[in-house]
Amino acid sequence: MSYKTPLYDNHTAHEARMIDFHGWEMPVHYSGILDEHQTVRTKAGIFDLSHMGEIDVCGPESVDFLNYIICNNMNRLSYDGRIIYTGLLNENGGFIDDLLVYRKKPDSFMLVVNAANRENDLEWINRHASSFDVTVEDRSLSTGLIALQGPSSVDILKEAMGSSFKDLYYYHFTESKINRSPMTISRTGYTGEDGFEIYGGWDDIPHVWDAILEAGRHRGIKPIGLGARDTLRLEMRYPLHGSDISETVTPLEAGLSWIVDFSKDEFIGKKALVEQNANGVKRQLIAFVMADKGVPRAGYDILCGNETIGTVTSGTMSPSLLQGIGMGYVDPERLDRNNLFLKIYDKQKKIEFQKGPFIRPRIYAKK
Amino acid sequence: MRFPETLRYTPSHEWIEVTGKKARVGITDFAQKELGDIVFVELPEAGRTVKAQQACCVVESVKTASDIYSPVDGTITAVNADLDKKPELINEDCYAKGWIFEIELTNPAQIDNLLTAKSYSESYAT
CATH class of the missing domain: 2.40.30.110 (Aminomethyltransferase beta-barrel domains)
Structure with a gap:
């Protein structure tokens, strides 16, 4: 089974080199990895990340449930519109996945997970959700995602949307509209540059893509493939699940102890991590x-x-x-x-x- | 894509240009396109003796490392030192400025077993 994002036709029209990426047909490069990389570092690039997974968790026990299945502390999400980076760990403390958690409301959250792990994650999340008063909804195949990254991102988004998002800081998000379609605008990314990740409906995302490309044209914006996404993240030393972290690697081994809160009562993997913390990695x-x-x-x-x-x-x-x-x-x-x-x-x-x-x-x- | 008629080719995407007992070797237009931006070439050592189909140097693109195989038996007599500073010459001009090494042929008859431009482009460069 091979999935296509809503931007698939767009990529092939831009003569992107397409590859199979964990069951998704994705662009690996357009103009060339080096050129795309430098474009993001000096101007701006636009990425299709619609393959990534979006899973909603809501209900009265959402915070307790998420605190149980992730290693970071949900109390860091102290208000709506905040985001944390965290891990979904197994009993051994190994990464089933690394993910972002968005707080939409005090009892409503969005988890953003790696495309390659989406089905595993869902199975794990659903298995543990049964003992909590929560609902889990996989919206991955109805949610498109675009990243706009690079020093010109703000100017480009301002031109496309009429707002420069002055009060939207790193790891925060806001709800907005582009062409009357609801969007989630998030100040996050995987490049180390300033920029945004924009979530919208599957069929709305191509319009956003076009609007951003149009607004960015005279600022040198280019579409960016997975090849440059990898070199950009590696320069920032961000780990990639499947390469640098995996089910057999713990956050302590990966230098990510800052995403583990040992003060939490109980969470999956805690016992193994406490032991590892005491004995050394x-x-x-x-x-x-x-x-x-x-x-x-x-x-x-x-x-x-x-x-x-x-x-x-x-x-x-x-x-x-x-x-x-x-x-x-x-x-x-x-x-x-x-x-x-x-x-x-x-x-x-x-x-x-x-x-x-x-x-x-x-x-x-x-x- | 371009495959000059005057060269011979291998299924592993090298070209060879014979001049008397010596020949120059590089990678094809198809290969450089497949690899993408080339960022490093580990050149072979001059004086080294190699066999046909033996890996003797490495071309690295951003994404991957790729072995280069000698098309023939012989002794490496020269390498393209320009590639040290400008490995992108392979992307820009794979049949001329982007040559990789020069080899003295042990057995010139081996050239006849290599692919012509036509058979390479039809069978392998797709």
Whole structure:
């Protein structure tokens, strides 16, 4: 079974290279990954993310239920219009998925999940929902999603919608209308640039796409495929489920302990995480830049001296730095940050330990 | 896409241009399009002896690493050092400025077994 987004015809008309992405026919690139990447960093890009899953959870026990199935604390969603990043964990503390939770009302939430995991997530969520007074509704196949990312995003959206969303800060959203169709405008993204993610009805989304492209034309906007989406997120060091995190990896191992609230009474995976927190993790996600020439790829060995201490999970040539960058898991006990190498085509290539993101984020945060 | 008649081709998307006992090797227009933006080339070492269909260098695009196979037996006599600074030459001009290495043929008769432009473009470049 292959799904098509409401923008499928649009992509093929733009001569996008299409690929199968977990059952969805998606654009991997249009003008070329490097060009698209630079366009997002310097101007603005528009992405079709309609493959992503949107699951509504509402009802009187929504907060209790979500607190039980996610690792972050729902009390961080202290008012309507707020968003948190969190994990849906299994009993071992491993990521079934990473996701965003939107608070629409005190008892009404939207979960935004990875396309590849949507069915798994739903099965898991429904299984646990039966003991709570909540309703779960999968709206993924009736909800379209577009991301507008890059420094010109505000100007473009202002021209398309008549508002510059001055009071809409990072990880907040608001309800609005484009051409009389209701939209959810969210100040979020996966690129590290300022920008928006816009949710709307399946059949309305192509009009929004056209309106944004039209408004952005003289500002150099371009459609962006999944290829540049990957290089953009990697420069920001954002993990990708299926590559850097998975069902066998916990938030503590992935350096995401900030999304785990141990003060919560009970949540799925808590017991395993408490234990891991006390004993220390056996592997740790690190990031690195190539000091020698070469491009890191998933699966390459990470060496400390001559000893293999881990494996690369994501890597690419950073279009911004023009250097290879990557992430991978290593054994923290054998990690010497100043003596790291990758094994590339049977040769040892030096890498440098990277603290923080590779590129400084330029998000619109409240001062 | 362009496949010059004067070159021979392999099913793994290399081209070879023979001049006497020497030949230049690169990747085809089809291959560079499939790979997308090329960002790094791990060139072979000059002086190395290779066999036909042996992987001898790597072309990396943003998305993926791709082995390049020698079309023939021989000794590598030169590499295109311009690719160190400008790997995108392969995208821009794959049959001329984007050549990858030069090889001295051990057995020139092997060329006859390689694909013509017509058979390559019909059978493999689709």
